[in-house]
Amino acid sequence: MRFQLRVYRIEDGRLDDFVREWQQLVLPLRRKLDFSVVGPWIDRDDSRFVWLVGYDGDIREADERYYASPERAAFDPDPARLVADSFKLWLEAI
Numbered sequence: 001m002r003f004q005l006r007v008y009r010i011e012d013g014r015l016d017d018f019v020r021e022w023q024q025l026v027l028p029l030r031r032k033l034d035f036s037v038v039g040p041w042i043d044r045d046d047s048r049f050v051w052l053v054g055y056d057g058d059i060r061e062a063d064e065r066y067y068a069s070p071e072r073a074a075f076d077p078d079p080a081r082l083v084a085d086s087f088k089l090w091l092e093a094i
Contacts, residue, residue: 001036002059003091008049008083015047021079022049029071035062047084052091059090 010018019042030037030053040051055062066072 001054001056001093003036003038003052003054003093004059004063005089005091006051006053006086007088008086010047010049011082011084012047014082015042015044015049018049018079018082021077021082025075026079029069030066032071033062033066033069035066 008018019040022040027037034055036052036054036056038052038054040049042049053059053063
């Protein structure tokens with residue numbers, strides 16, 4: 001299984017909004033498309049949201065399918081609008 005660590009800084013004052021929307025929209029679709037999700041965790045002091053997304057197979061290809069899916073395109077509102085900045089690391093177990 002391959003994973004990606006995702007760390008988002010959320011707009012000031014919007015962390016709870018992001019968490020709610022992520023739980024209602026992102027998490028169910030990721031699980032429906034056979035992704036594994038670990039976390040999430042938050043850092044309120046720095047308005048950070050951290051999680052791991054994994055996939056048993058080609059995670060990069062699966063991630064592209066996720067973003068290209070009609071379900072993802074239909075997110076309204078799109079939680080991504082609240083992400084001020086982010087970084088992602090592709091991880092592989094050793």
